[in-house]
Amino acid sequence: MMLSGKGVFISKTSEKKRQNPKTKKPKSLYYAIFTAIFALAALTIFLQPWSTNEANKALLPSNEENDSTNEEIGEQPNLPLRxxxxxxxxxxYFLGMGNEYASFKETTAWLSDNYVEVQEDNGGAVIQKVYRIQQNAIELVYEEIIEEEKKSFTLAQLNQLDSLHIILQWPIVSGETFENKSVTYPVNFKTPYKNYDNLIQISEAVEGGKNHFYYDDEDGLIAEQYIMNDGDEVTSVLASINEPPITK
Structure with missing residues (x-):
């Protein structure tokens, strides 16, 4: 059967349609890709301030650096009096002059972060002392001669002890007074153990004279002096730590 020219064109066109049918899938694919790119761009814009803040945080000094800065401007760490x-x-070991009991041996034992026990043995008696370290003061909370054995405390019992008196008070300011004690700082003092040039001197008037105590921020108590009104003096000075002193 013969087809006209028009019929042949229609027939070929129909055949081409069957071979390459039109579809909307490519447009849908392009639309999906475009949507994904747009969403990604929007998300990037949304997150940019947060990312910038995180980057800025990374440039800030760490806590350790801040602590160092605080110390440089005078702020003190917790419990500096430790x-x-x-x-x-x-x-x-302390060497004494002016009295047979002026020489003594001092043993230190830390009971907790803020409680420390010190035993003083002067050859005639052993005295047990317990100190409480506060943020702004060192308090003597127990002082007794050991008869048979030293007294033991739980932390709860230590917390219940009243302050007998204050040993040191923070901050250290020369000329300040507390509990009828006066502060002199800094003070030089020569001992058989070493020469000190940055000591705290605590002075107090007592019956018959005046007491002076000298403290170092590494070695603790390094000397005691009792100067009587008549000029006589009893002195104990640090001679060695952790090994008996060499005496001539």
């Missing part, structure tokens, strides 16, 4: 005691287990 430094005015010797290390746990240290045995210090």
């Amino acid at each position: 430094n005015y005691f010797k290390q746990d287990g240290d045995v210090a």
